[in-house]
Amino acid sequence: MMNEPLLTADDIQGNIAPGFGKQYQLFVSLKLHEATAGRWLLKALLPAVTPMSEVYHQVQQRKQYLSEGKTPPDDLHTTWLNLAISAAGLRLFGRTEIEPLDSSFRKGMAALSGTLGDPRQAQINGQPNPGHKDHWLVGGPENEGDLLIIIAADTVDQLEQQENWLHGIIHATEGVEIIHTDKGERLPGDKEHFGFKDGISQPGVRGLVPTEPPEPLTTRYLTAQAKSGPEFGRPGQPLIWPGQFILGYPRQSKTDYRAALPVPTDIPPLARNGSFLVYRRLRQDVAKFLKATEAIADRLQQEPDFSHFDKARVQAAFVGRWPSGAPLVRTPQTDDETLGEDRFANNHFGFSDRVEDSELTNGLQISGTSTGDYWGLRCPRFAHIRQVNPRDLATDQGPAAQTLAHSILRRGIPFGPLYNHAESPDSLKNKTERGLIFISYQASIKEQFEVLHSRWINSESGPEDAGLDMLVGQNHDPHRPAYFRLRTNNVVAKEFEVDDIDWIIPTGGGYFFAPAISALKLLSEA
Numbered sequence: 001m002m003n004e005p006l007l008t009a010d011d012i013q014g015n016i017a018p019g020f021g022k023q024y025q026l027f028v029s030l031k032l033h034e035a036t037a038g039r040w041l042l043k044a045l046l047p048a049v050t051p052m053s054e055v056y057h058q059v060q061q062r063k064q065y066l067s068e069g070k071t072p073p074d075d076l077h078t079t080w081l082n083l084a085i086s087a088a089g090l091r092l093f094g095r096t097e098i099e100p101l102d103s104s105f106r107k108g109m110a111a112l113s114g115t116l117g118d119p120r121q122a123q124i125n126g127q128p129n130p131g132h133k134d135h136w137l138v139g140g141p142e143n144e145g146d147l148l149i150i151i152a153a154d155t156v157d158q159l160e161q162q163e164n165w166l167h168g169i170i171h172a173t174e175g176v177e178i179i180h181t182d183k184g185e186r187l188p189g190d191k192e193h194f195g196f197k198d199g200i201s202q203p204g205v206r207g208l209v210p211t212e213p214p215e216p217l218t219t220r221y222l223t224a225q226a227k228s229g230p231e232f233g234r235p236g237q238p239l240i241w242p243g244q245f246i247l248g249y250p251r252q253s254k255t256d257y258r259a260a261l262p263v264p265t266d267i268p269p270l271a272r273n274g275s276f277l278v279y280r281r282l283r284q285d286v287a288k289f290l291k292a293t294e295a296i297a298d299r300l301q302q303e304p305d306f307s308h309f310d311k312a313r314v315q316a317a318f319v320g321r322w323p324s325g326a327p328l329v330r331t332p333q334t335d336d337e338t339l340g341e342d343r344f345a346n347n348h349f350g351f352s353d354r355v356e357d358s359e360l361t362n363g364l365q366i367s368g369t370s371t372g373d374y375w376g377l378r379c380p381r382f383a384h385i386r387q388v389n390p391r392d393l394a395t396d397q398g399p400a401a402q403t404l405a406h407s408i409l410r411r412g413i414p415f416g417p418l419y420n421h422a423e424s425p426d427s428l429k430n431k432t433e434r435g436l437i438f439i440s441y442q443a444s445i446k447e448q449f450e451v452l453h454s455r456w457i458n459s460e461s462g463p464e465d466a467g468l469d470m471l472v473g474q475n476h477d478p479h480r481p482a483y484f485r486l487r488t489n490n491v492v493a494k495e496f497e498v499d500d501i502d503w504i505i506p507t508g509g510g511y512f513f514a515p516a517i518s519a520l521k522l523l524s525e526a
Contacts (some may be wrong), residue, residue: 005242006214007207008437011516012246012271014055014443015082015411017205017217020057020152022080024159025184025413027279027437028166029138029145030176030508032099035092037175038147042083042524044169045149049517050080056217062221073105077154079162084277084512085521089146093523095269098513101247104445105276107513110141116450117458117474118506130428131474131505138180138281138508145179148279148512150439159183161198180508182281184413192414193284193314193434194471197272197325197340201347201389203407204233207242207249207475214435217242218389221344222358228470230257230404235358235366236347240404244443251443270523273516278408280438281508282472287425289503292488293318296498317486320383321346322433327385330370332378350392351379352400375491382484387456388469395463397451406451408440435507445511467495471503 001193009252014020014452032038040209050442058076065072087106089101099106113133122134133140149166154161170176171481192198204218206247218233224232229236232257242330243251243261245265250260293314300309310319312335316322324340329349331339340346344366349355355370373379379386416434423430456462460483468474483496515523 004206004208007217007246007249007404008030008240008273008516009053009056009217010051010124011518013082013514013517014050014052015150015152015276015439016246016275017052017242017409018056018059018512019409019411020080020082020150021411022152023186024153024156025437026151026153026159026163027150027182027184028149028151029179029181029508030147030149030170031143031179032089032092032148032173035094036441036526037173038092039145039524040384041169041173041176041526042520044173045081045083046311046517046524047082048522049083051210051517052217053478055080058417072414077158077160079150079153081162082150082514084279084514085149085523086114086144086146086506086510086512088144090513090523092146094448095270095523098271098274098287099107101267101271101444104274104450105206105511105513108144108510109139109278109280109513110114110136112143113506114507116453119474122400126314131502131507135306136506138280140508145323145510145512146393148277148510172340174501177399182415182437184415184525187414187418192436193286193416193419194289194319195323196315196319196321199319199410199412200343201385202410203404204239205245205409206239221360221362221363226356227256229353230234230401234347234360238404238407240407240450243479244405244407244448245409246273246275247443252405252407254405255399257401257404265448265490270515271513272519274519275441275514276439276443277512277514278438278442278445279508279512280506280511282438283433283435283505283507285503285505286419286434287430292500292503296496299496301307302487303496306486308412308507317380317383320379328379328383329373350450351386351390352392375487376464376466377487377489377491378415378432380476380484380486381464382462382468382470384457384469384471386464387462387466387473388452390463393464396455396461397463406448408448408452411439411441412441413437427442435504438509468501470501473501474504474506493519 062072066341110133120131120133121128151162179315207217208214221234241252253259270402294311297311298305298316322335324337325346326336326340349370352372358366459472468482479497482501483497485493
């Protein structure tokens, strides 16, 4: 830990790390029609931009209260704000030096939509094809955003006050146009709209926060580490060098779990302490997901080897976890809510190697020795958590250690009302749009987000040659069915086709850069 770099925590935006994580969030996409207006707006917003240091301090305060069994006081209810700018927005300011760092950022999400698995045909049989970029609410060819504003709050009233304040500033600025606004809200139990606990598996960012004395940004809970493999903050949370997410710091080795690579020499000053941001607006069709997984279960139950796959187990197989968050690797037959709710145990497993018990710094013992699941007999190889995070498995990209170099920091939040299972799918509430605002931070969109999305989630080979990710994968060719492979107990793979898996539909997005606060100040000056 002593050789980890000191982070410039007052300059790095706080949603990058440790992340906002508040109950309510607002996402506003703006078009900047002239540089003067953009500079004026940045100057007006700068005092409200929240650094890593402030977010970290409050997160630690909340942890302290909760560890003592106390409710955090109301004075910890705050609002936070962060900004991100597209390549087109930076060009408006006459700044293009970040573009060579990432060709995908330079091109933009709309231009690369087809490579992400999004539909490539705007229309099918004369009808609009949902998910095609021409139909996006934000980020399509005609409505790409230059500036993304993220506001987080602990209460609805706080968020509304901040929204009114923001609109006042925007409306007072000529040459600025609101393209789209979304409001996100964390659902009960931190679940997403299909009913599964989300956000469990996140990497830990190495680096020290300049407190007195300096302390690690990612809390270290383990009393001892294994002699080989990754180091962990808490069980299942690998520690990754900060340059993999924040520019200007040591990067993660692709061959050694614990080694750092030198800071790249080609990072321009404007990029230091910044991070590339991916924004995806994803609509979830819950009724379609429920109907499809029930039909798949009925089909599997006709197969002697898979007769135990009822609808709940099919859905869990698609995710790789049960609704509680309990991983299939550790409890393949039924959900285990106690395991799912235990944040020190629900991510403590591997797909290949044996995982032993761990002792925590608070004296607790994390039980649950796992023998691994190389063939995917417990957690199928097409499961979402296995496709995007193969953990200790070698993949098409290289050795298992390389998976850490493709990690991203996820900062998403659901939007829309909960689906009411007691009502008809056609009821007014159930027909209301719902989904996920996906936000991720990384040092390279091309080598991190797009590897996960294009080469693993939406590739039929994926990291383990298992078919598409059946939860979030897309089949952009409407004439070719998707498929997944299940293995019997004698490790024979059997393939199953599914005609339609579009229960998650992209409706907007964009590629952005979240500059350091000092860089935002520089951009705001003439």
